[in-house]
Amino acid sequence: MHSEPEGLNMIMGDHMDHRRNFSSITHLGCDERWEYRNLHRVVLSLVSSILILVGSTGNTIAFCVLKQKAYKNNVMASALRYLAVIDILVLWTVVSRLFLKGAFDTDIFIESSKLCV
Secondary structure (H helix, E strand, C coil): CCCCCHHHHHHHHHHHHHHHHHHHHHHHHHHHHHHHHHHHHHHHHHHHHHHHHHHHHHHHHHHHHHCCHHHCCCHHHHHHHHHHHHHHHHHHHHHHHHHHHHHHCCCHHHHHHHHHC
């Protein structure tokens, strides 16, 4: 094994310790990035699933309320019913993509472009 000269060790010894500490910090940084990525995936899947459930439930209730006889001939109620249906479609297409990205780490857009080529 190659050892450094004694004089160089005395001069550079302090810097060598910093280099060893830097490599351990870099290693911990990789672990922290890994934990951050896992946390990001969990939060993304949880938030998107909550948005889908709450949004779909709320829009379904709004649609059912606006479908009652009292609102049947109201133009604004008709527009809000259509808006509720469009909102459910957007939730299930766009937000479900975020759920899949968080839960399974796959992006539908990337996968579909691979399949279409």
